Amino acid sequence: MKNVLCAKCVRCGREYPATPDTTVCECGGILDICYDYEYIRSHVSREYYARCDEIGMWRYRAFLPVEESTPAPPLRVGASPLYEAPRLASQLSISRLWIKDDGLNPTASLKDRASSLAVAKAMEAGADTIACSSTGNAASSLAGNAAAAGMRTFIFVPSRAPIGKVAQLRIFGATVISVEGSYEDAFRLSAEAIDRYGWYNRNAAINPYLMEGKKTVSFEIAEQLGWNVPDYVAVSVGDGCTIAGVWKGFQDLHAAGLIDRLPRLLSVQAAGCYPINRAARSGAPWEPMPEDTIADSIAVGVPRNPDKAIRAIQNSHGLTIEVTDDEILDAMRLLGRTCGVFGEPAGVTALAGLVKASQNALLPDNASVAVIVTGNGLKDTANGIRAAGEPIHLPPDMTLLEEALKDVM
């Protein structure tokens, strides 16, 4: 990999060669992939991207830690739309607002960006089987991306994972182990099984490459804005990998000279589970918390990638905000009704945080904000109905219809 220098521990600074099966540092710290930005600068530019006709995250291959000969996996990941939302912006007293609908990825979540990279690295490692534990989206996305590439998957989910995500896994042919207990229980059992059976490990906390896939969402936001950067980027936070990836993406572009400033991060967690926000605010080491929220994808009481996330929030001079389940349900309705975008609870948590920030006047006047919707609401329709209510049930009778519509006309 001519664009990669090494994998460096974020805790002790020790450097390792970046091999396909590189995991954590000997000290237990997470590794960060370091790039040769001079090399990248010599290969890409704004002009390069104006001419590039590759669609999706692999158009940013110059920034990805893969061999030049490694093919892009089959599913078309990324290229999700960025919508400007002027009516919602004015409702929130924000100067400009954009919604990045990453629920339109192939398996309906941002996690496809990480899984596409995982499949590429598994191919480099010569593996034919990949495993992971996940609250749901990483799992279904790995299963889909691996199936398209002809690889086998073993997936560990906590038993609370919503049916939409489990249905995806099974359809994609994964062997699914639904573990009674918390995310932490599922994670531990997966780690033990990966050791035992020698599968390729797609756990984002262990595998330093996955975050490098997630960062492509920032590349797209910047390019879709003509290489301009919003003042704030709002992100739902669970395990910490996504917000760390978002930050890495903007840092990469800045280092490569494609953008000329960095955004501030708006880190939004559920009020029932916010260990990363708590640590980022206090400066004290993070502590585990219970997992008490409907936003299952970010209900992570023992985050597996807290170091990079906390550092990203602090380095960006970011804001940390917690939102209740009711505020999350409100945000689902708000996003659907103003933008025609249906996000899952964790997917709209970032928007719920922005609403709260706006209500509490935490943002400066004339702030511009990009909100990342990380997952599709179709994965969790029960909470969709909970947020928006049941339809009007009627026999086919015009008189009854007129009666029922009296209040809404």
Place this chain on the structure above:
Amino acid sequence: MKNVLCAKCVRCGREYPATPDTTVCECGGILDICYDYEYIRSHVSREYYARCDEIGMWRYRAFLPVEESTPAPPLRVGASPLYEAPRLASQLSISRLWIKDDGLNPTASLKDRASSLAVAKAMEAGADTIACSSTGNAASSLAGNAAAAGMRTFIFVPSRAPIGKVAQLRIFGATVISVEGSYEDAFRLSAEAIDRYGWYNRNAAINPYLMEGKKTVSFEIAEQLGWNVPDYVAVSVGDGCTIAGVWKGFQDLHAAGLIDRLPRLLSVQAAGCYPINRAARSGAPWEPMPEDTIADSIAVGVPRNPDKAIRAIQNSHGLTIEVTDDEILDAMRLLGRTCGVFGEPAGVTALAGLVKASQNALLPDNASVAVIVTGNGLKDTANGIRAAGEPIHLPPDMTLLEEALKDVM
């Protein structure tokens, strides 16, 4: 509209000016929008599209029946991926096979193509409220596209519509009337209510513009194949609008000189409901049938757009095939496991038909086929689980896991 000549009755041939609120002919026949292909030829070409950087269905505006000043509605419809599926092709003894994943549209079905056009025409008509009846996808897609454009929607669904689609509707802020009875009952009540309240009518059988949106899926397939055309295009058929739109799309491209031949259609219906296939095969007028299939989106016993569909199948020298619910469930698994694409039952019915055609050696040697997946499986996760089975449930215990995996390792 400089590119449009008129709206012409498919039954009696009478011509009407194409106004935004044009519906059916006085004789009851459905209208077809007729174009000035000389005008279109003078505006687009393969070179034009090689340079065009608009993403999504509105890049084909030259072929769409809208005023030049009408803005494209906000949601980014179309631009869905076309995957080549070599492993599946060889499994089916087909020379080349492509999967068009239209479940990756903004509201997760091909119907977004029609709804985007409906919203544009409603804007031209000065309407602020749109209504329709639908088995689900047309409804949720109208609700989403209208919400993004700031319009209000009234939606009539049969009470059997799956929860995923109803959840979408409610999230998008639609007033939803769930009608006890069949699709026909929902359709009739919606027609009466549209008369009574004066809403803009998005019923695809009445509104001749919607099919013109759907045809963009064919434009994309052809352009994604470098303006080559597969021998067959396989389509799931319910109301008849989609297959008629698919055919119109290829005819348009042919008339405009962008492609040099036409494909044959593979019209696939459920064995429990196939009035269009029956009529296309026999040449006799179509007759109503019961609606007995899990593929809710194509369970249409009284098709509202049979004329164009039957004509399309016959004119293309197409094949008609019916598949059982079990064959549909098999196709869901097959598509997921080989391609990483999760289709809803109606969404994979076309593939189920192709499997059957292959098993019965109905296709010539060396045939190339494009299969359109019309809707996302996340809309109907219950059938996803039914197709693919439950996960392995376990407490977090390695010994129990080893025991459970004994058979699959």
